[in-house]
Amino acid sequence: MQSHSSLSNEVLKPMDYNSVASPRTAAAGLEINKVxxxxxxxxxxxxxxxxxxxxxxxxxxxxxxxxLFSVIGAFLLGIFVLPKTANSTAGIxxxxxxTGLLGFGLGPIINIYLQAANGAQIVTTALGGxxxxxxxxxGYVLTTKKDFTFMAGFLMTGMMVILLGILANLxxxxxxxxxxxxxxVIMLMSGFILFDTSRIVRGGETNYIMATYGMYLSIFNIFxxxxxxxxxxxxD
Amino acid sequence: xxxxxxxxxVLIVMMIAxxxxxxKHHMKHGKKAEKGDWEGALLPLGAVVVLVVLLIMSVx
Numbered sequence: 341m342q343s344h345s346s347l348s349n350e351v352l353k354p355m356d357y358n359s360v361a362s363p364r365t366a367a368a369g370l371e372i373n374k375v376x377x378x379x380x381x382x383x384x385x386x387x388x389x390x391x392x393x394x395x396x397x398x399x400x401x402x403x404x405x406x407x408l409f410s411v412i413g414a415f416l417l418g419i420f421v422l423p424k425t426a427n428s429t430a431g432i433x434x435x436x437x438x439t440g441l442l443g444f445g446l447g448p449i450i451n452i453y454l455q456a457a458n459g460a461q462i463v464t465t466a467l468g469g470x471x472x473x474x475x476x477x478x479g480y481v482l483t484t485k486k487d488f489t490f491m492a493g494f495l496m497t498g499m500m501v502i503l504l505g506i507l508a509n510l511x512x513x514x515x516x517x518x519x520x521x522x523x524x525v526i527m528l529m530s531g532f533i534l535f536d537t538s539r540i541v542r543g544g545e546t547n548y549i550m551a552t553y554g555m556y557l558s559i560f561n562i563f564x565x566x567x568x569x570x571x572x573x574x575x576d
Numbered sequence: 577x578x579x580x581x582x583x584x585x586v587l588i589v590m591m592i593a594x595x596x597x598x599x600k601h602h603m604k605h606g607k608k609a610e611k612g613d614w615e616g617a618l619l620p621l622g623a624v625v626v627l628v629v630l631l632i633m634s635v636x
Contacts, residue, residue: 405580408580408583408584408587411587412583412587415587415590415591419594458635461635462635465631465634465635466631469627469628469631472627473624473627476620476623476624476627477620477624480619480620484616486616487613488613488616488617489607490606490607490608490609490610490613491609491617492602492606492607493602493603493606496595496598496599496602496603496606497599497603499595499599500592500595500599503588503591503592503595504592506588507585507588507589507592510581510584510585510588511581511585523628526624526628527621527624527625530620530621530624531617531621534617534620534621566628566631569628569632570631570632570635573632573635573636574635574636
């Protein structure tokens with residue numbers, strides 16, 4: 341699982357949405373809309389780029405170890421390079437590099453599932469399900485404007501528990517535990533989508549590159565773990 | 577032992593280590609939930625659970 345960045349790189353700056361309209365509030369609202377628009381535009385572009393690199397690695401028949409190396413590369417870029425470049429145009433190149441790498445690593449994983457009799461159905465169902473989850477949760481936050489920033493502590497604890505669980509299951513190799521971890525990751529990443537979108541809407545996140553990184557990781561992790569659950573639970 | 581498992585284990589330990597400062601910060605200074613906050617979160621998360629169950633049923 342890719343670790344989430346939004347909580348580790350930004351200080352929460354909640355805004356008062358109930359204040360009487362003023363030029364300062366209107367300007368802040370315009371800024372928030374700008375961050376939202378740029379985030380979703382960049383997210384769309386990086387997802388499409390990721391799909392292209394996934395297609396290439398599928399066509400090249402890359403080995404499954406490609407996923408491991410792509411995750412390592414993306415993680416190192418996300419920790420050491422992206423925070424330093426997020427405030428410059430270089431950050432856009434870095435985010436495309438990260439998402440391209442992750443997409444490239446995804447290709448061999450998708451190839452494995454496509455080998456099953458109903459593999460295409462599993463992959464497309466996971467893809468559709470991921471899209472519905474992301475759009476549904478984002479839409480919920482954008483329309484209700486509820487504040488989900490209270491979830492920070494819960495999400496960080498959940499992340500730690502999940503990572504420790506994954507570490508343990510590397511050596512225990514219990515399929516049921518793997519399923520439980522996947523279910524936990526999907527719920528955790530759903531929580532992160534609520535949290536991240538809420539932060540943008542309330543002005544707590546002003547850097548659209550970091551916001552895109554967080555959203556992309558949530559979508560990526562949901563897709564991977566939905567594949568795992570659907571692949572395990574299918575009749576094949 | 578499979579070298580890929582060792583590499584995954586190293587990566588996960590690095591992820592935990594990188595998140596630890598943020599974890600400590602948010603546990604100490606994070607915003608606390610107010611009345612009704614968790615109820616507001618359970619609705620969309622519950623919908624995710626229902627959707628995943630429906631997706632599982634669709635591939636069986």
